Amino acid sequence: MVPSTTRRAIVAVMAGLSTSPVVPSSAQAPTVIRLGVLSDFSGPYRDWSGPTTLACVQQAVEEMRVLRPELRVEVLQADHQNKPDVGVNTAREWFDRRGVDAIVDVNNSAVGLAVSSVAREKNKVFLASGASTAALTGAQCSPNTVHWTYDTYMLAKSTSQAMVRNGGDSWFFITADYAFGHQIERDATQFVRQAGGRVLGAVRYPFPQTTDFSSQMLQAQASGAKVLALANAGNDTVNCVKQAQEFGLGRRGIRVALMLAYLTDIHTMGLQTAQSLVLAESFYWDLNDRTRAFMDRVRGRLAGNSLNQMNAGGYAATLHYLKAVADMDAVRAKASGLETVLRMKAMPTDDDCFGPGSIRADGRKLHPAYLFEVKKPEESKAPFDYYKLVGTTPAEEAFRPMAEGGCPLV
Template sequence: MKKLLLSATALCVLGVPALAQVSDNKVKIGILNDQSGVYADFGGKWSFEAAKMAVEDFGGKVLDAPIEVVTADHQNKPDIASNIARQWYDTEQVDSIMELTTSSVALAVQALSKEKNKITITTGAATTELTGAQCTPIGFHWAYDTHALAVGTGGALVEQGGDSWFFLTADYAFGYSLEEQTGNFVKAKGGQVLGSVRHPLATTDYSSFLLQAQASGAKVIGLANAGADTQNAIKQATEFGIVAGGQRLAALLFTLSEVNGIGLEAAQGLNLTESFYWNRNAESAEFGKRFMERTGRMPNMIQAGTYSAVLSYLKAIEAAGTDETEAVAAKLHELPVKDVFAENGKVAPNGRMISDVYLMQVKKPGESDIPWDYYNVLATIPGDEAYLDPAKSGCPLVTQ
């Protein structure tokens, strides 16, 4: 009797799983972000802890290979980030890089990773370019982006009466994009943009910018910045009595970590959008409790999103039966995302992970009964409404 010999490729075609394969006999994930600058609380070492939690919850191994997580500080500089990523790939056997706070960094590392044939999953950067004109077949974007923030905070606030806006904007690509997209949604909902002013990254004195915003008479002052920049702007706006005078502050990229940093007294009444809140339901509260036990703080959407990204990557390796890049990327596109971060997530053809986002309002001090309980959820925006239609994203990988 003749024996029929089948290649691994043929086995896969016939639906018979090939032998599990893991390069270097381990899976190594790099968490690359800002750990010392304006975004250190935004993701920072807390995202590293979230990644380790995901590995532990997965069981510490995938396809019988150990999982390792490493981290580094890119200092918000694309050249430093690229050098770290190159070293990780070339000499330290890192298989995938995640988090990538700061849009310029994320774009640089995603491009390098395409060259090196390595998967990136961005959770810390906002630009829609990652899944737009600069998309790659092996680049993914989790947690949030400027489009979702604009829909959540800009569009929803106009519907609640905030129909005139003035923007205070960080003077670099992220700020411009956030201002433009939010302004477009404000106008699409029937509102108007009265003007804007731009400030350098890591500004400490916002007085002249805030006075211009105050003088505009706009009902809403949109803060198109992030991290410590937004915290400082809100603190100084409180000192100027802007909110007390009847104007509303809309933080277009602000998270639970930053609310905690300035306190409820300064942040109360602030409107913002996040794609995760630890006290939204029983499952998220249980995750928050475990995160608190190991870090002393509750997770924001970037940290919870990093947990989800790592978990999804490991599930994709398991489903593919290998850590080979194209096979894992195919499974990331195919598998639903259902975890503590996303109840009904899905990955679009351009690499954008689509899940619900939430319009929040920061509670008054007397409304918060337990530590870190800072939000009232005003609205849930379905993922398909929050995120850009992949066919309109500009990604060349998406066919009409």
């Protein structure tokens, strides 16, 4: 059953409609490309996903309307409720009855893998900007899926290797018991060991029922590890950081590593709590002139919120998809998601959020990864001025080598 929150948000793409001549009824109706933003609009990840990603997708559509006014686009939205069955049912409803051509976002790895399978079955397109599992370009890759923004391999590599190099050679994991948590714990464990570190233990907790992490904090403390790694996201990450501070883990010399966190999480924690945390992201609004220019353009849609890498990925993936549609024409794009993705891979990418890049044969979008340290309160000079850049991993090194992924497409 499709969630009741599903509704159509038609974006301004009907330029000049009021002055257009009446089209005879015998004329063929214009082809409309339909995008579906499938995300968390009401659950634990709402504050850093659904509404803001939707705003960024709408921004991309508006920019393409200016470039190609003949291209007509509609945007729908729905809440997957972090449940694979809800995500699958919504995807089928959209593809079969609503004429949706591409689904964007899906900020849950289990839901993302399920939606990727449906998109392949229906020969549609899945633009994954929120799902983080590297399996989307590995054993479960699809010729109809493009994986933008980040994945567990990139996050684990950037953060864990830096922490070990700086003396954090013994680790303990607190892991959310679902696909993302499992995979990023596995990936980070691999990189910790490759760098000469050790993993002393791990504990998994049920998601999304857990809010009290007292037991997990005591286990981390008892392990003797120098690094507490949080293999979770959203409100769980925020709660863990706050409770680690309450338990005095920092005073005991235990550093906290964020396997996945966003600028919006740092804002929720506050700089007093989050200062000196280290995390990896592929986008930051204040990174360079182009990212600042994008922030200026989209600011009016954000209702006072800031952007994170997932939101930026929704914008960039949508923009590149629509460029490919315009290049091949909307009729052909609607007929075959596979052909549209092939065109996306053949075209170089370039946008203000990620700069120039490319899409590999396995569907992995390539761009640099950045390691940031959270500023101290006195170092921040403006709202959302939270990060210091401490390292950059080039695009060709940031993501898992294609030969190691096991993708049957390559």
